[in-house]
Amino acid sequence: MDDAFLAQLRCPLDPKREATLTRDDQGLLCSRCSCHFPVKLGLPVLVPNEVEMPEGNREVSQLPCQRAANRQKSRK
Ligand SMILES: [Zn+2]
Secondary structure (H helix, E strand, O other): OOHHHHHHOEOOOOOOOOOEEEEOOOEEEEOOOOOEEEEEOOEEOOOHHHOEOOOOOOOHHHOHHHHHHHHHHHHO
């Protein structure tokens, strides 16, 4: 995975696709919600049901990326 490819990836939990991902030892980390996504066979697995949530967070809907999305919706 090269840096140019990485720079195009966004957190799948952010419907606006603004949150970027950074690489760490085991996979990719969302810069906004700190969710962790695995990399399998060199390919990032960016699907919500593979997500590893930050400690203390049990609900996907409580993550910053999702909360930002929900706020957006209710403002309309
Ligand atoms: Zn995120």
